[in-house]
Amino acid sequence: MAVQEARGGTGAEGDEGGCTCGDCPHGAGEGHRRAVAAFLRRRDEFAAGRGLPAAVAHSAPASRQWVSEELTQRAEAVAERGRAEGATWLARLWLRTVYTVWGAVTVLLLTEALTAIGAGWTGARTAALLAALAVAGALTAACFLHRARGGALAPVIGEDNRMSTSRTVAACWVLFVGYAVLLLAARLAAASDPAARDALVSGLGLARGAGVLTVLAVVCGIAVLVRRVVGLRILAQRLQKVPAHRPRAADLLTDDSGRGAFTDIQYVAVSAVALLFAAVRLARRPDLLPDLPWGLAVIVLISAGTYLAGKYAEGGRPVILSVVRAREPGDLDGPVRTGDDIEIRGAGFVPPGARTADHLARMVVRIGAVDVHVPLVPVTGGFRNPTDTALTVPVPADVEPGAVDIQVVTAAGAATNRYPVHVTE
Numbered sequence: 001m002a003v004q005e006a007r008g009g010t011g012a013e014g015d016e017g018g019c020t021c022g023d024c025p026h027g028a029g030e031g032h033r034r035a036v037a038a039f040l041r042r043r044d045e046f047a048a049g050r051g052l053p054a055a056v057a058h059s060a061p062a063s064r065q066w067v068s069e070e071l072t073q074r075a076e077a078v079a080e081r082g083r084a085e086g087a088t089w090l091a092r093l094w095l096r097t098v099y100t101v102w103g104a105v106t107v108l109l110l111t112e113a114l115t116a117i118g119a120g121w122t123g124a125r126t127a128a129l130l131a132a133l134a135v136a137g138a139l140t141a142a143c144f145l146h147r148a149r150g151g152a153l154a155p156v157i158g159e160d161n162r163m164s165t166s167r168t169v170a171a172c173w174v175l176f177v178g179y180a181v182l183l184l185a186a187r188l189a190a191a192s193d194p195a196a197r198d199a200l201v202s203g204l205g206l207a208r209g210a211g212v213l214t215v216l217a218v219v220c221g222i223a224v225l226v227r228r229v230v231g232l233r234i235l236a237q238r239l240q241k242v243p244a245h246r247p248r249a250a251d252l253l254t255d256d257s258g259r260g261a262f263t264d265i266q267y268v269a270v271s272a273v274a275l276l277f278a279a280v281r282l283a284r285r286p287d288l289l290p291d292l293p294w295g296l297a298v299i300v301l302i303s304a305g306t307y308l309a310g311k312y313a314e315g316g317r318p319v320i321l322s323v324v325r326a327r328e329p330g331d332l333d334g335p336v337r338t339g340d341d342i343e344i345r346g347a348g349f350v351p352p353g354a355r356t357a358d359h360l361a362r363m364v365v366r367i368g369a370v371d372v373h374v375p376l377v378p379v380t381g382g383f384r385n386p387t388d389t390a391l392t393v394p395v396p397a398d399v400e401p402g403a404v405d406i407q408v409v410t411a412a413g414a415a416t417n418r419y420p421v422h423v424t425e
Helices: 025-047 060-115 123-145 151-156 165-190 194-202 210-235 262-284 294-313
Strands: 319-325 341-347 364-367 370-373 377-379 382-385 390-394 402-409 419-424
Touching: 025 060, 025 377, 060 123, 060 151, 060 377, 123 151, 123 165, 151 165, 165 210, 165 262, 210 262, 210 294, 262 294, 319 402, 319 419, 341 402, 364 390, 382 390
Parallel strands: none
Antiparallel strands: 319 341, 341 390, 364 370, 364 402, 377 382, 402 419
C-alpha cells in the first residue's frame, strides 16, 4: 500500500480486499481511492491532536514539524498513486473512444434506415454513411497509434494534462468540415450526370461556405494562439499552472481549480449551437457545403474573442505585500529574531489546482540564502497553513542577523517579489 499508517504502523487500511497493485485498471483506481481516504483520515487525526509520538507531543514547534513531514510523505505517496491511475486511465481511454466513434456510426445508420422508410434509400444516404465510415476509420487508426496518450483525444490534451477547450472546439469544427467534404466527394464520385457533378463542385464554392470557413479559420487560429499565449505567460511568471493527474471532460468548462469558467462555458455552448445548426443544414442539403449565416458566424467569432480575452486576463504573478512577526497569545511584542515564526501576507501563493497536500508541500520561502519549506498545518477538512493569501514559516538559526530578503516560491515554480526584513539576534 502506497499510503501506510505511521511508519512502522499497521497497513490494514490498504488490505481490505480488492486489488491495489496498480498493474491493472481496477488496481490503480482502487489503490488511489484508498490512499486518498487513508491520507484524509490521518490528516484529520493530526488536526484533532491525535496520533502524535510522545517524544514530540510536549513541544509545539517539534510536533508541527513532525506532522508536516508525515503529511508531506503521505501526500507524495498519494500523488504517486494518482499519477499511476492517470496513466492507466489514459491507456484505457483509446478503447472507449473507439466504442464511442463506432457507436455514433451505428446511430447514424439506424437513423438513416428509419428515415428511409417510405421515402426510400437514396445516394445521399449512402454517401453520408461512407463519409462516416471514413472518418471513423481515421479516428480508430489515430486511437491505436496514440493509445498510450488517450487515443484520438491526445491532440486536445494540453501540456498540463487537462482537456484544452480551444483545441477541442477547433477539433470539432475540423472533423465536421472534413466530414462534409468527404460527403460531397462521395456524392461526386457516384454522380454520372455532368450537370450533377458541376452542381456538386459549385456547392464547394467560397461564396457558399464563407461563414463556415471563416469560423473554422478563427477557431483553429485561436487554438494555436492560446497555446502560445499561455506558454509565454508561464515563462514570464504571469500565469501559474500545475499539471493534473489526468484529463477530465469537466476541464472544458472549468478553470484549473475546477470552478466553472464563464469564458470557457460560453465558448463551448455557442460553438455547439453553431455546429448543430450547420449539421442540420448539411442533413437538409447534402449536396452543398453547409452555409452558416453570417449572423451566427459573427456570434461564434464574438464568443471566440471573449475566450481569447479571458486567456489574456487570467492568472497573475504571486506577490508579497507584507511580512510580520507571528505572535502567540501572551507573547511580548518584539523584532523578528531567529527561531521566531513570521507570517507572510500577499496573494497568489497557491496556484489554481494546487490545493492538494503534495502541491502545498512544494512551497518554499527563501529567507536570505536559506530555503525554508512551508510546514503543513492541518485542520479538519483542509489546511490552515499555507493559504493563498498568507503563510507562516519559522526563521531558521542559519539565517544571518541583519537585513535579509524574503521571497516565496510557489508549487508552480513562480517566485514572488523580494521583501526586505531585518532579523535581529
